[in-house]
Amino acid sequence: MNVAIGLLGCGTVGAGVVELLARRQDKIAELTGLRPEIKKVLVRDLDKPRAVALAPGQLTQNPDELLADEDIRIVVETMGGIEPARTYMLAAIQAGKHVVTANKDLIALHGLEILEAARAAGVDVMYEAAVGGAIPLIRPLTEHLTANEITDLKGIINGTTNYILTKMTETGADFADALAEAQSLGYAEADPSSDVDGLDAARKLAILASLAFCTRVRLEDVHVQGIRSITAADVAYADELGCVIKLLASGRDRHGVLSLHVGPALVPKHHPLAHVSGSFNALFVRGDAAGDLMFYGRGAGSLPTASAVMGDVIEVLRSLRLGVSGRATRMILPDKRVAALPDEPVRFYMRLTVADQPGAFAAIASIFGVSNISMETVLQKRAKRGQAEVVIVTHATPPHALAHAVEGLRALPHVQAVNNVMPVEEDPA
């Protein structure tokens, strides 16, 4: 039996879905007993040349041609953005259609509304492609690992910043040059702020943390720091310390109290996350029974994202075939308290710009002494123009104690700047 699909949007991901569905139509029919077929594709411009083969009759600029077509059982949303995607998706759900989406912004901001609408309408909403591209993350967290209390998530979930930081590490380039290269290759957008300021990673973390910790995480619960201030000097010091700099998203659940953070960190070179290069993504998950797990793969791109979308479409087809559509949705458990700051002691890196004067180092050391923070490593480089650079790595220190010390350092007349305070990751157990 054929199952008609409506596709909202035919950009990079949508075109991948059209191509992959054509490639695998027979196999999917064999596996599920149902043959998916793309009936209508909503596009902005009917005449734009496309890389994929679609009949002129399949294209439309009118959303109602999909949403009001009773023949269409599944709507695949690859438009991105909040509106009109949200309105179309809710309309599809209310019309009894199952929805598969790759839209992380929409799920992060309006996921609860959409999932509740789906439950009320008895339809499936699947969004494996919204986080981590091709990497199976959503279903492992909601299915395979449900016997675990998940305590930690940590990962690289933004490909643009990872490409930029990888370039800076490999070539010694400064942030601006690496960003310009990423833009020229299409890995970063003209306005790169959503990526480089950490917002994209924060949205994905909110989705992952909601599922892993069985609660509702709001975007504003995530403490976010971007990578604009990372310099070639930081990258070089990190290298000297046996580390690379990565933008990490991390979430912790400590007995129902959550802490959620996106920001740059030093990762030791023998840590598996240190080797996640370029546009790849990786997520560490720690469960009380499973221990440490890592999932790694392409976090974006046309066919990788389409792989996750089509995996979801196949699951929707299986549920249709078994007659259990809309009945597998997980419940959302009560909100947990989100802590203001990460509260576990960690090692910290910081780079100070210091006046090259006698007594400067003694003044700095005394601030650390008063705050009861011990230093693990100190690197002091030759001064230029009366300025010295001092890089300090502390022993494990509670974040509030460090914040207090940083205030003290900033108040010192010798200290001209405290740059890039970043946690230093420990090796996984």
Next chain:
Amino acid sequence: MNVAIGLLGCGTVGAGVVELLARRQDKIAELTGLRPEIKKVLVRDLDKPRAVALAPGQLTQNPDELLADEDIRIVVETMGGIEPARTYMLAAIQAGKHVVTANKDLIALHGLEILEAARAAGVDVMYEAAVGGAIPLIRPLTEHLTANEITDLKGIINGTTNYILTKMTETGADFADALAEAQSLGYAEADPSSDVDGLDAARKLAILASLAFCTRVRLEDVHVQGIRSITAADVAYADELGCVIKLLASGRDRHGVLSLHVGPALVPKHHPLAHVSGSFNALFVRGDAAGDLMFYGRGAGSLPTASAVMGDVIEVLRSLRLGVSGRATRMILPDKRVAALPDEPVRFYMRLTVADQPGAFAAIASIFGVSNISMETVLQKRAKRGQAEVVIVTHATPPHALAHAVEGLRALPHVQAVNNVMPVEEDPA
């Protein structure tokens, strides 16, 4: 509603299942609407002290007390080995019970028989824990990635050999010493042959390849080489070449022709698999749409394996709740041809023991020249007692050409031994 579970075996994994089920009973009831309870546990010795709390009435030495108990809906098998596990499992299936197993040997050797019996009886058989311990592998391959044509599997799927090779790399120990340490810590068995000769990895590869490549792979289709012949010298040379030695399981599907191999290989230090240490496992999967993916985590142990077992139990409960038990089994597609040898050109490492005589190197070089194999790296170390060691890394060479050259080398009077011919992995794309 309560669902009674019968547990076959209460060793390391079984005890983990008892503990984890007790920890998560309430959460599972909340998620699935069904409350799992362990009713009976089959053990060999009723009086053995156990780490987990079981009432005396829960233990039995009589398998019929589980298998003939109509109240028991799910049988969890953690005995290991072929018999009597196979007989009990088939009896449970025929009695209409769902089965969750961690038994890789049984699934690798009798998986088809068991899955066909399950299909006939309309029950679920799940075996996520049989490969990769806590790591979700079976379901990603059979569900999330089904829109892909999977072309390559490559990974570290035996923790014992990985522990031994990691020790050899970190301490410079020889194989025998590293094995003895692994045995004293309980990571290797008194008779270590199933692990160190590669058979355990071969069984797991047969299971993974059957699922990934949608065919039936027999154990005898897997070409197997163990790690007994790896010396501290090989480990040191690998280090000099920027590599570590790992026991890799690899499977390839090239347009329906399979090649399946377990054996030691040189892995570049910046390859993600190089950083899989100790008892951890990792599997690379390449799909035509998804690209490269990696799954990493604890490959064995009580709670990690129990995490996978309980994930399967929860899935069985969901199917029970939805009334779709036994209906989600994937079809097995026709057999594919298994190639005799890996057939793609790769770089090879070899260590030659050579008489320290004039003309020896020229003779070796001429064999390579005649076979049209070019050398990428040559390391020759100072001779002792008239013997020199020559390590050669070739450029990418078809395996049959290399086998021919090795024959030629063995025939040379100068060459006393050709040790440990191993492929050198390329970096992932």
